[in-house]
Amino acid sequence: MKKIGVLFGMENSFPGALVEAINARAIGGIEAEFVRTGAVHLDTPPRYAVIVDRISHDIPFYRAFLKHEAINGTILINNPFWWSADDKFFNYTLAAKLGVAVPPTVILPHKKHPDGTTDRSMRNLEFPLDWDAVFDYVGENGFLKPVNGGGWRDVHHVHNRGEFFPAYDQSRDLCMMYQKAINFAEYFRCYVVGQAKVHIMPYNPRNPHHERYIQHPPEYDPKLLKRVEEDALKLCRALGYDLNTVEFAVEDGIPYAIDFMNPAPDADLHSVGQANFDWIVREVADLAIAKAQEAPRLPQLQASAFLGGAARAPAKKAAPAKKSARKKTPAKAKKEKS
Numbered sequence: 001m002k003k004i005g006v007l008f009g010m011e012n013s014f015p016g017a018l019v020e021a022i023n024a025r026a027i028g029g030i031e032a033e034f035v036r037t038g039a040v041h042l043d044t045p046p047r048y049a050v051i052v053d054r055i056s057h058d059i060p061f062y063r064a065f066l067k068h069e070a071i072n073g074t075i076l077i078n079n080p081f082w083w084s085a086d087d088k089f090f091n092y093t094l095a096a097k098l099g100v101a102v103p104p105t106v107i108l109p110h111k112k113h114p115d116g117t118t119d120r121s122m123r124n125l126e127f128p129l130d131w132d133a134v135f136d137y138v139g140e141n142g143f144l145k146p147v148n149g150g151g152w153r154d155v156h157h158v159h160n161r162g163e164f165f166p167a168y169d170q171s172r173d174l175c176m177m178y179q180k181a182i183n184f185a186e187y188f189r190c191y192v193v194g195q196a197k198v199h200i201m202p203y204n205p206r207n208p209h210h211e212r213y214i215q216h217p218p219e220y221d222p223k224l225l226k227r228v229e230e231d232a233l234k235l236c237r238a239l240g241y242d243l244n245t246v247e248f249a250v251e252d253g254i255p256y257a258i259d260f261m262n263p264a265p266d267a268d269l270h271s272v273g274q275a276n277f278d279w280i281v282r283e284v285a286d287l288a289i290a291k292a293q294e295a296p297r298l299p300q301l302q303a304s305a306f307l308g309g310a311a312r313a314p315a316k317k318a319a320p321a322k323k324s325a326r327k328k329t330p331a332k333a334k335k336e337k338s
Contacts, residue, residue, distance in 0.1 A: 002049035002292045005035035007062060009055035013269035014281065018052065021285040030292050040065050046072040049292045052243075052284065054264045056080055057150075070306060073296035077242050077288065078263040081306040086239070087147045088261050089177055094238055100231045101256045103180040104138045107147065112173045135161065138180045144168060147175040150262065157181065182256050184249035186220065188228055189213070191265065191276070192236045192244050193283040194290075198229045201276055203247070213273050221253075228255050235260050240308065242287060 004022055008015040015034065022032035035051060046069045053076055056062035066080045089107045096102055109125055144156040144167050154174060156167035168176065189203040202217035232246040235257060245265035248255035269277045 002030050003047060004030065004032040004288045004292050005048040005051045006032065007035040007051055007053050007055055007066070009058065011054065011268055013277070014267040015054065017269075017277070017281045018284055018288075021281050022288060025285070025289065027289060030289060032288070037065055040068055042068075044068075046074045046296075048074050049296060050075045050077065050288050052077045052288055053080065057083065057264060067306075071301075075291045075294065075296075077284075077291065078244070079240055079242075079306075081303075082240050082308075083263050085307065086261060088145075088149075088259075089147050091235075091239065091261050092177075092179075092257075095235060095257050095260070098234050098238055100235060101254050103182055103256050103258070105177055105179040106134055106138060108134075108168070108176045108178060110173050110175055111168055111171045114173045131161075134178065138178050140164070141181045143179050143181055144171065144176050145179065146171075147177055149174075182249040182251045182258070184251050184256075186224070186250040188248045188250070188255070190228065190232045190246045190248070191280050191283070192232050192241070192246060193280070194242055194287045195233065195237045195240075197283055198232050199276065199279050199283070200225060200228055201272070205247075210271060213271070213276060215273055224250065224253065224255065231255060231257060232260075243284060 006015045006018055019032040019034065022030070030049075035048065048069065051066060051069060051074055053062075053066060056066050063080055063084065066074075066076055070076055070080065089105070092102045092105050109122070109129065113119070113121065140158075140160045142158060142164075144158060144164070146154050149155070154171065154176075156163075156170070158164040158167050164178075187203050187205060189201045191199040191201070193199075202214040202220075203212050204214060205212060228248050231248070235246055236242075236244050239260075241263050243263060243265065244260065245262040246260040247258045249258050250256070266272060267277065267280050272280070
């Protein structure tokens with residue numbers, strides 16, 4: 001029996017619906033359940049063919065457990081090795097290299113020195129910082145947000161320098177980015193599943209959280225939606241995420257990728273609405289089942305294989321074909337080929 005495990009935290013609606021959706025298919029040899037684990041022994045064999053991870057980004061114990069499972073052949077949605085290495089500033093740099101539009105963005109030094117460091121630890125850092133150059137590049141209407149973060153924690157919308165510096169002073173020892181605010185006419189949040197399927201959801205981050213998903217959207221330009229879909233796929237394929245949300249703010253017809261490091265995206269029924277919820281449950285169930293049918297993946301014991309999400313044993317080299325004793329002439333070879 002191949003088991004699909006769902007690892008989750010405080011969320012309620014999605015994990016249970018996902019387990020029910022998988023088990024309702026009644027596919028022989030595949031069963032879904034909530035993950036159960038205690039202390040993990042070094043030689044513990046994996047219990048799950050696939051684990052859908054919804055919480056390890058907040059729980060270091062779970063992150064270590066998942067990496068242990070991966071090295072023993074479990075397929076993970078999403079790859080914890082890459083997720084651990086990822087950050088939002090790298091993502092913006094990658095997007096720009098891929099030709100996906102992103103707003104002007106800068107990474108900033110910590111306002112407060114990280115624990116265990118002093119002024120002497122920062123001797124390579126320019127001081128004072130050239131703030132005029134920062135504001136000339138980004139502008140004075142922008143967002144301060146952590147390089148690693150989510151759920152709008154520690155995000156500040158500032159409209160001038162007078163608002164910027166008090167917000168920056170509150171950032172503690174977080175590494176922050178400052179990004180130009182897009183004056184958007186349309187905004188989309190896109191589920192991307194299996195690096196193949198995209199579900200575009202009209203969204204308004206200016207609304208209260210429970211009202212952000214627009215239930216009765218207007219019609220949009222098909223060319224705009226096509227570009228949004230293509231850019232969302234381009235980003236997730238480059239990042240290697242099998243489950244993600246990608247957000248676009250559209251200004252003057254250009255969709256700017258705003259946020260696309262969401263490998264455990266919001267999938268709560270009461271937040272996303274019934275239609276969006278039904279789509280994400282169905283597609284993640286399909287993905288998890290397909291992955292389970294591939295499992296187990298024998299690990300290739302190289303860090304690059306785990307980072308790339310391709311932890312497979314290298315194929316055995318085939319024995320070289322015996323060379324013919326007599327070399328064919330080009331004319332004869334061409335005749336045989338035809």
